[in-house]
Amino acid sequence: MIGRIMKIVSRQYTLLGENGEKHDAILMGKVRRQDVPAAGDLAEAEYVNGRWVIQKILPRRNRLIRPSCANIDQALIVMSVKDPDFSPALVDRISMLIMKADITPVLIITKCDLGIPDETEEMIREYENGPMKVIRTAKDEASDEVAAILEGKISVLTGQSGAGKSTLLNTLEPSFHLATQEISKALGRGKHTTRHNELHSVAGGLVADTPGFSSLDFSHVSASELGSCVPDFIPYLGKCRFNDCIHQNEPGCAVKEAVESGSVPQRRYRNYLGVLEIIQNRKEKYL
Ligand SMILES: Nc1nc2c(ncn2[C@@H]2O[C@H](COP(=O)(O)OP(=O)(O)OP(=O)(O)O)[C@@H](O)[C@H]2O)c(=O)[nH]1
Ligand SMILES: [Mg+2]
Ligand SMILES: [Zn+2]
Known part of the structure; x- marks a missing residue:
């Protein structure tokens, strides 16, 4: 068999x-x-x-080492509006690593029942207007939209400890009793309640409830490929004056033009440059 x-x-x-x-x-x-x-x-x-x-x-088809998981269709970046705070820098770094692994990123915004500060709302809208699928969820509400994207696929959950990854699965599948932080506090555990690696059957799909991408390690990503790991940049790739453009200081850069015209959010571009510099500094060390 x-x-x-x-x-x-x-x-x-x-x-x-x-x-x-x-x-x-x-x-x-x-x-x-x-x-x-x-x-x-x-x-x-x-x-x-x-x-x-x-x-x-x-x-x-693909393989992740941390979490150790194969044949993944999509990675759900689980990010809360608060507790812990919404972080576009983190969403962008995680989504770059997911794209690099040839996996489709989806953004799940949890804890919308806690109220969304204006600044956070603006950050969320930037994602909703971009190419990544974005789904908002709230406490005790089983999201039909999340269930629909899980069906027939293998998904991994990723995001900060406490963002609500295990809670999301427990809400979708009431027969589950995945440990959430109330329980781990009682057990006196530190970072990340969920540690083991297992696929769960949820909403007609398979889901790994793992911390995932927690190391944010870019050592396997080159400066020249980083642009292709940013979902918002995809429509502009190949349209720059230089075909080896890394969208930094080059003239005639289609990505920078898209940022200037407002088609790509400034914040997305700043976060890209931040990671690009990390990669460039690392490269110099080894020259
Ligand atoms: N108000 C509110 N609280 C939530 C929501 N989702 C999760 N929580 C709470 O947030 C805390 C953390 O949730 P978990 O599901 O344990 O978070 P996790 O992402 O699995 O965390 P790790 O396993 O440590 O990585 C728990 O106290 C949940 O009850 C939500 O939509 N609204
Ligand atoms: Mg968990
Ligand atoms: Zn460019």
């Missing part, structure tokens, strides 16, 4: 079959030596001596 790896706990694998049935499986030694399987991988398994044994991992 071909199954989807839902969960890996040490050497024990949980596979989801085509008809929704779950099987425990182990991994053949030769597979482990070739490849490190991840949640989201499709695995070919055979029933041998009373147990399912994974013989092969099928080619994957």
Whole structure:
């Protein structure tokens, strides 16, 4: 059979079959030596001596190391309007890393029931007017829009600790009791309540409730490709005077023109330049 790896706990694998049935499986030694399987991988398994044994991992479309997850369709950036504060710098950095991994970013804005400060509202509108899909959610409201985008897809959740990632899944799937921060405070844990790596069946899709992209590491991103990782820049790429334009100081830059005309928010461009400088400073060190 071909199954989807839902969960890996040490050497024990949980596979989801085509008809929704779950099987425990182990991994053949030769597979482990070739490849490190991840949640989201499709695995070919055979029933041998009373147990399912994974013989092969099928080619994957993409792969994230942190969280360890494969074949991801989209990443939901979960960002609260407050507690913790809404941060466009963080949204932009996370979305660049998601784009670099060839995954579609979606912005989920939580805790709208807490009231949205005017300045935050303005920041949210900038995203709503841009190319990323944006969905607003509030406490105890199961969002049909979130359910609709999850259906039939593999998604990872990402965003700050306390933004409401686990709460979002618990609200959509009332049978879930994923630990949220009220519980982790009682347990005396620090950063990020959710630590393990597992796919959950939610709203007809599979979702990894992992902290995700928490390191914001750009060491694998080059200055020349960073522009293609900014969703708002995509319509202008290839239209600059120089084809190796990094949209910084070059004349005839279509991205800068779009910023000047107001088609791309200033804030988006400033955050891009901030990350570009991090990459450039790092490069100099190694020259
Ligand atoms: N008012 C309000 N509170 C919310 C909402 N969503 C989550 N919360 C609260 O925010 C806190 C953090 O929620 P969690 O779901 O644990 O956050 P998380 O993103 O999973 O955090 P980590 O697992 O630590 O990464 C909890 O106290 C939730 O009850 C919301 O839409 N409105
Ligand atoms: Mg959580
Ligand atoms: Zn340019």
